[in-house]
Amino acid sequence: MHAAPRLPELGADRQREYRLGIMGGTFDPIHYGHLVTAEQAREALELDLVLFMPAGIPAFKQDKRVTDAEDRYAMTVLATAANPAFDASRFEIDRDGVTYTIDTLRALRANYPDNVKLFFITGADAILDLVTWHDAAAMAELATFIAATRPGYDIEQARQRVAASGVPFDVRYIEIPALAISSTNIRARVSAKKSVRYLTSESVIGYIRKNGLYSSHAVERVDGATAR
Numbered sequence: 001m002h003a004a005p006r007l008p009e010l011g012a013d014r015q016r017e018y019r020l021g022i023m024g025g026t027f028d029p030i031h032y033g034h035l036v037t038a039e040q041a042r043e044a045l046e047l048d049l050v051l052f053m054p055a056g057i058p059a060f061k062q063d064k065r066v067t068d069a070e071d072r073y074a075m076t077v078l079a080t081a082a083n084p085a086f087d088a089s090r091f092e093i094d095r096d097g098v099t100y101t102i103d104t105l106r107a108l109r110a111n112y113p114d115n116v117k118l119f120f121i122t123g124a125d126a127i128l129d130l131v132t133w134h135d136a137a138a139m140a141e142l143a144t145f146i147a148a149t150r151p152g153y154d155i156e157q158a159r160q161r162v163a164a165s166g167v168p169f170d171v172r173y174i175e176i177p178a179l180a181i182s183s184t185n186i187r188a189r190v191s192a193k194k195s196v197r198y199l200t201s202e203s204v205i206g207y208i209r210k211n212g213l214y215s216s217h218a219v220e221r222v223d224g225a226t227a228r
């Protein structure tokens with residue numbers, strides 16, 4: 001499995017511990033909120049590498065319209081290219097069927113020796129449902145979870161839900177002001193022909209324009225309703 005082609009030596013020195021961050025998301029599209037999240041998680045948890053992992057068919061989005069995986073992956077590669085501690089993985093988009101995080105964690109665990117610890121990073125809203133994810137108990141054994149929150153986010157609800165499940169998840173919460181940016185809002189702005197400059201990288205904006213993404217799609221409005 002070439003999950004992290006730039007760091008094949010991850011785990012090679014058996015005398016030390018390595019820390020691999022897995023940045024899970026739909027990335028439709030990737031934006032600066034995601035990049036800041038990954039960078040601050042990398043710093044706070046001393047991660048050696050953050051592997052951006054665009055979901056194939058996201059588990060909770062089977063009835064929703066999601067941009068083609070190749071486009072979401074291409075934008076992820078463009079956005080992460082300049083950071084030597086970031087890499088992008090095709091693993092989930094190359095898999096058939098629905099994306100389950102447990103499959104990814106198992107594959108990574110099998111690919112690296114035990115001195116590589118796994119940290120799964122994603123949005124706190126997604127983490128809120130963590131206990132309902134496929135094979136939750138096995139996930140809790142394989143990784144530490146990092147939940148990125150927006151300022152003012154009430155983490156107590158998430159803490160209580162995780163605690164009530166009885167599954168011994170290790171969840172760390174990090175507040176990321178830049179998460180005021182959202183993919184939903186970017187899609188809505190592109191569709192409305194509004195500027196998305198400074199919300200994501202110029203390379204991603206160029207890709208969106210060149211390929212006509214989000215312009216004629218049905219998009220979710222900022223309030224969550226669906227609009228054309």
Ligand code: NAP
Binds near residue numbers: 060134
């Ligand atoms: P989502 O419901 O689209 O996102 C929930 C919230 O978190 C949104 O506000 C989203 O903002 C934000 N977010 C998503 N990914 C983020 C990231 N990496 N960093 C910071 N904020 C993030 O979530 P999703 O994209 O479907 O799922 C997130 C991850 O959880 C994926 O890797 C997915 O495969 C995994 N997941 C697994 C299961 C399962 O195994 N059963 C179930 C659900 C989710 P934006 O829209 O701006 O990104």
